[in-house]
Amino acid sequence: MKNTENEIIGEANLNSPLRTRARSYTNVKDLGNLQDAVKEALEIKKNRFAYKHIGENKTLLMVFFNSSLRTRLSTQKAGMNLGMNTMVLDINQGAWKLETERGVVMDGDKPEHILEAIPVMASYCDVIGVRAFAQFEDKAFDYQETIINQFIEHSGKPVFSMEGATSHPLQAFADLITIEEYKDKPRPKVVLTWAPHPRALPQAVPNSFADFMNEADVDFVITHPEGYELAPQFVRGARVEYDQMKAFEGADFVYAKNWAAFQDPNYGKILSKDMNWTVSSRQMAVTNDARFMHCLPVRRNMIVTDEVIEGPRSIVIPEAANREISAQVVIKRLLSPSNLPEGEAL
Ligand code: CP
Numbered sequence: 001m002k003n004t005e006n007e008i009i010g011e012a013n014l015n016s017p018l019r020t021r022a023r024s025y026t027n028v029k030d031l032g033n034l035q036d037a038v039k040e041a042l043e044i045k046k047n048r049f050a051y052k053h054i055g056e057n058k059t060l061l062m063v064f065f066n067s068s069l070r071t072r073l074s075t076q077k078a079g080m081n082l083g084m085n086t087m088v089l090d091i092n093q094g095a096w097k098l099e100t101e102r103g104v105v106m107d108g109d110k111p112e113h114i115l116e117a118i119p120v121m122a123s124y125c126d127v128i129g130v131r132a133f134a135q136f137e138d139k140a141f142d143y144q145e146t147i148i149n150q151f152i153e154h155s156g157k158p159v160f161s162m163e164g165a166t167s168h169p170l171q172a173f174a175d176l177i178t179i180e181e182y183k184d185k186p187r188p189k190v191v192l193t194w195a196p197h198p199r200a201l202p203q204a205v206p207n208s209f210a211d212f213m214n215e216a217d218v219d220f221v222i223t224h225p226e227g228y229e230l231a232p233q234f235v236r237g238a239r240v241e242y243d244q245m246k247a248f249e250g251a252d253f254v255y256a257k258n259w260a261a262f263q264d265p266n267y268g269k270i271l272s273k274d275m276n277w278t279v280s281s282r283q284m285a286v287t288n289d290a291r292f293m294h295c296l297p298v299r300r301n302m303i304v305t306d307e308v309i310e311g312p313r314s315i316v317i318p319e320a321a322n323r324e325i326s327a328q329v330v331i332k333r334l335l336s337p338s339n340l341p342e343g344e345a346l
Contacts, residue, residue, distance in 0.1 A: 024152045025160035025330045026145065027169055028211045034176070041177045041322075041329045048081045048328060054335050055084030061125035062088045062162065065132040065147065070296060071162045071170065074323035075129055081328055082335065087125065100147055114150055122155035127334050134165035134202035136260070136268030142166060142202075143231070158334035163204050166231070171295050172208035173326035176216055178319045179253055182291050187217055188252035189288070193244060194224035195303040196273045197258030205295050206257050207234040214238055223247035227271045231262055244277060251287040254279060256294050256303050279304040284313070291315045 024030065031037040044050070060079035062072065072088065079086040089095055096112040106113065122128065132147035142165035151159045161169055179190065190213055192206055206222075207230060213220040214236045222230070223241045241247035248254065256279045261269050278301065284290060292304065292314045300306055309316060 023158045023334055025158075025169060025334065026148060026152075026164060027167055027208070028172070028215050030169070031173065031330075034212075034215050037173070037329060038177055038180050041173070041325045042180070044328055044332070045177075045322075045325050048325070051328075051332055052081070052083040054332055055079065055082035058083075058126040058335060059085045059087060059124065060127050060129065060331065061121060062086065062129040063091065063121065063131070063151075064088065064162070065091045065130075066163075068131060068162070070320050070323050071131060074320075075162060075170070075327040075331075077324050078327035078331055079127075081324070082332055084127075084331070089121070100150070101141075114147070115154060118151055118154045119156070122157045126157060127331060128155055128157050128159045129162040130159060130164070131162040132164055134204065134268070136200060136202075139264070139267045160330050160334060165202065166204055167208040167211065168204040168295070169208050169211075170323060170326050170330065171205055172212040173329070174322040175209055175255065175293065175295070175319060176212050177322045177325060178293065178315060179216070179218070181318070181322075182315055183252065185252065187219055189219040189221065189250055190253045190255065191247050191251040191287075191290075192220070192222045192255045192257065193247065193277070193279065194228050195256045195258055195277050195279055196275055197270075197299060197302055198273070200260035200268055200270050201258050203230055203234075203259045203262050206230055206259050209255055209257070210234040210236070210238060218253075221247050221251075225272045225274060225277065227261055227263065227266065228259065229263055230259070245283060245286060248283045248290070249286050251290045254284065254287060254290045254292050256292070256298075258303060275302075278302060279308055281305070281307055284308055289313060293319055296320055 062075055076086045091098055097110040098112055098114045098117055099106050099110040100114045128151055130148050130151050134142040145164045145166055148161055148164045161167060192209055211234050221239045221241055223244045226242055261271050292308050294316050296316055298304060
């Protein structure tokens with residue numbers, strides 16, 4: 001378990017009381033037994049108001065450093081299903097711009113430091129969700145999850161990732177729930193494919209998808225052009241196939257996503273816009289009538305053709321709908337850790 005309740009972390013160089021480091025959700029390991037988590041999700045989905053008492057008189061704060069449609073609505077809905085009050089703060093849109101690094105002389109356009117802002121925000125709520133994408137300026141800053149970890153360390157409240165610099169575990173948990181619902185064999189073949197995009201996108205979604213698929217009972221294959229290798233801690237033992245058509249053969253699920261290069265010296269760069277990688281009926285024809293998945297938002301006819309995303313095997317809408325369920329399991333567990341089976345992580 002990454003975090004234990006009541007682990008004192010000190011004063012964080014602030015003239016403030018000692019804080020406690022609470023539980024957090026930033027990766028697949030924080031869910032503990034994955035089968036139990038999926039089972040819990042499917043049970044909650046049958047009656048999503050069964051735990052309305054858990055969040056009574058509790059407040060969920062959602063802090064966004066970046067835009068969102070699904071995460072914002074589904075997580076807010078999950079909090080409401082649990083009886084919580086919910087508050088949303090958009091940093092950079094109506095809030096003070098926050099300085100996130102220590103030691104900076106704050107003579108620029110950021111009037112508040114995150115080390116004051118976090119405990120202030122935490123004083124108004126019981127659970128905090130944070131969205132803070134990779135900035136592609138400093139790989140170490142991104143891959144240390146500097147912003148979310150500051151919330152974990154300095155809020156004293158349970159914190160969960162609503163997409164960090166390196167991972168999007170609410171999305172990947174929803175993806176796994178969706179695969180469980182739609183699979184028609186015990187161990188389906190699941191292919192994660194890179195696809196072209198006009199802008200440089202973070203690796204958070206493919207990283208987390210790989211993280212979850214490596215823990216799930218699936219035959220997992222990753223395919224991308226050379227140069228787009230993901231971080232080894234997420235790929236782990238997964239098969240990497242550079243020939244997209246070969247990777248798609250016999251696939252039961254195709255998960256498309258763009259990401260920018262991870263490897264140095266190209267971190268954050270676009271290396272290819274090869275439209276041959278756009279998922280179309282040409283590639284889908286060699287699959288086992290695969291279901292098509294994408295986290296959304298998706299750029300049509302860059303990532304996937306109209307025909308495939310609108311086709312009968314596309315499950316992008318139920319996949320997005322399951323974001324409410326994944327968020328609800330996570331928030332419920334953060335609110336009621338004492339109800340967890342012994343040894344469970346979150
Ligand atoms: N998939 C996802 O996280 O969507 P949003 O960016 O709209 O929240």
